[in-house]
Amino acid sequence: MSLATLLAADPAAAQRWRRTFPGEADQAAAARRFAAALLPDCPFLDDVLLVVAELAGNALRHTRSGRPGGRFTVEIRRHGALVAVAVTDQGGPTEPSITEAGPLAESGRGLHTVSACASHWTWSGDRAGRTVTAVFVPAGPCEAA
Numbered sequence: 001m002s003l004a005t006l007l008a009a010d011p012a013a014a015q016r017w018r019r020t021f022p023g024e025a026d027q028a029a030a031a032r033r034f035a036a037a038l039l040p041d042c043p044f045l046d047d048v049l050l051v052v053a054e055l056a057g058n059a060l061r062h063t064r065s066g067r068p069g070g071r072f073t074v075e076i077r078r079h080g081a082l083v084a085v086a087v088t089d090q091g092g093p094t095e096p097s098i099t100e101a102g103p104l105a106e107s108g109r110g111l112h113t114v115s116a117c118a119s120h121w122t123w124s125g126d127r128a129g130r131t132v133t134a135v136f137v138p139a140g141p142c143e144a145a
């Protein structure tokens with residue numbers, strides 16, 4: 001069952017936290033610490049933190065969030081053992097998409113990592129702002145490894 005279905009069925013059972021960060025280079029690490037403080041007992045915390053840092057890094061690098069005065073928002077949702085992280089940016093001309101990264105490529109790995117660690121991921125929005133969401137279900141690809 002997806003997190004969205006669970007939330008719709010029993011919204012009171014969900015926990016939800018949200019924080020907006022300034023669009024500065026050190027704030028991907030701040031977002032990571034935010035998630036770590038909220039999910040100390042999560043059995044796949046390392047994967048969640050890696051994904052939070054990747055998504056925050058993408059917001060800073062590829063969108064207006066990383067420009068002077070920019071900002072991005074991280075939302076953490078938990079419903080039982082399910083965890084979802086969502087990073088909302090201020091948009092830009094590109095769209096989040098997994099690219100072909102050769103063995104020597106110095107970029108193009110972040111969303112591969114997200115895809116490998118999360119049970120599923122998606123994005124919504126447009127040039128004015130996008131939200132990239134990753135959902136972690138117990139016994140997903142990384143946890144089963």
Ligand SMILES: Nc1ncnc2c1ncn2[C@@H]1O[C@H](COP(=O)(O)OP(=O)(O)OP(=O)(O)O)[C@@H](O)[C@H]1O
Binds near residue numbers: 059062063111112130
């Ligand atoms: N939030 C976003 N908004 C707009 N475009 C994005 C966003 N996130 C990623 N992209 C696009 O998707 C591409 C792939 O992202 P990915 O994170 O895999 O690689 P990267 O950020 O270019 O490099 P790396 O993460 O390895 O440092 C990016 O080059 C960018 O064009």
Ligand SMILES: [Mg+2]
Binds near residue numbers: 054057058108109111
């Ligand atoms: Mg990236």
